[in-house]
Amino acid sequence: MNKIDSLTSAKDIEEFIQNDQNKINNYLNVEDKISYDWYCKVIADSLNLKQNWGKADFDNNGLTDLLVTGSTSEGHKTIYILDKGDHFESKNISKGKLYEQCSFSSVKDNKIEYRSVKILSRQGYLSNLIKENLIYKFGGFIEENINPKRHNILEIEFRTSGSHWNRYVLEMEIVSNRDITWVTKDDGLLRAGVYTSKLSQEKFKEIVDLLNYIDFENLADEYEVGYSDAATTRLKVTYDNLEVKSITDYGGMGTRGLRKLYDKLIDLKANQEWTKL
Numbered sequence: 001m002n003k004i005d006s007l008t009s010a011k012d013i014e015e016f017i018q019n020d021q022n023k024i025n026n027y028l029n030v031e032d033k034i035s036y037d038w039y040c041k042v043i044a045d046s047l048n049l050k051q052n053w054g055k056a057d058f059d060n061n062g063l064t065d066l067l068v069t070g071s072t073s074e075g076h077k078t079i080y081i082l083d084k085g086d087h088f089e090s091k092n093i094s095k096g097k098l099y100e101q102c103s104f105s106s107v108k109d110n111k112i113e114y115r116s117v118k119i120l121s122r123q124g125y126l127s128n129l130i131k132e133n134l135i136y137k138f139g140g141f142i143e144e145n146i147n148p149k150r151h152n153i154l155e156i157e158f159r160t161s162g163s164h165w166n167r168y169v170l171e172m173e174i175v176s177n178r179d180i181t182w183v184t185k186d187d188g189l190l191r192a193g194v195y196t197s198k199l200s201q202e203k204f205k206e207i208v209d210l211l212n213y214i215d216f217e218n219l220a221d222e223y224e225v226g227y228s229d230a231a232t233t234r235l236k237v238t239y240d241n242l243e244v245k246s247i248t249d250y251g252g253m254g255t256r257g258l259r260k261l262y263d264k265l266i267d268l269k270a271n272q273e274w275t276k277l
Helices: 010-018 038-047 200-213 256-271
Strands: 054-058 065-072 075-083 089-092 099-107 111-119 128-139 140-143 153-160 169-173 177-186 193-198 220-225 230-239 244-252
Touching: 010 065, 038 099, 054 099, 065 099, 075 099, 111 220, 140 256, 153 200, 169 220, 169 256, 177 256, 200 256, 230 256
Parallel strands: 220 244
Antiparallel strands: 054 065, 065 075, 075 089, 099 111, 111 128, 128 140, 153 169, 153 230, 169 177, 177 193, 230 244
């Protein structure tokens, strides 16, 4: 039995989260029942959710993990806490009021059933209640794909534009021989210029496997967050018989799988050895 197995009440969970020895980097006030506003409460009541936490072995390491929703000064938030044996890994899974009117999470079969009403546009249009089955893969929770296809990835082009709040611009290209090119302005890490590197087989396979798992070819061509002054992310994948999939993502929040891919590509600028041309 691990620490999470012994948690049986909202009070237990709140004390566990707020115990500095556990080093949980998300703090919540946990209650037996969440006090939603009237709009979200109607939906919550219809879902008949019994409690605001659940347990499972999400990462399949033999140790019980925790999913919990609680309140913060910014509203309700849902986090997951993974027991990694020698430490706990904790991350926020909810998207917040800029992206969702309300959200609801529960545990089923070592996965997360995540339901939300999304903010679809800057005009405040809302979606119907959307259900997503989330599975822990590639170091985070992404949309489950029970039958991923295998494509021959020939080239990946990835670009981010600057925004009012973040002027950073990134351009990156990866080809099938694992050569990678990064074009940057002076960002404090490297001086402006064109840099090249060679991905390891393991890292290239991880990126390709993630692309295939998120079913990139069937994703929408365009995504948009419901607020202004955001950066735009552009992804272009050339695959199989020179087929091309292009995605424009205003705000970079298209899907959880896409965001995980963006993170892995952006991380390459810090974890590769680069040569300036």
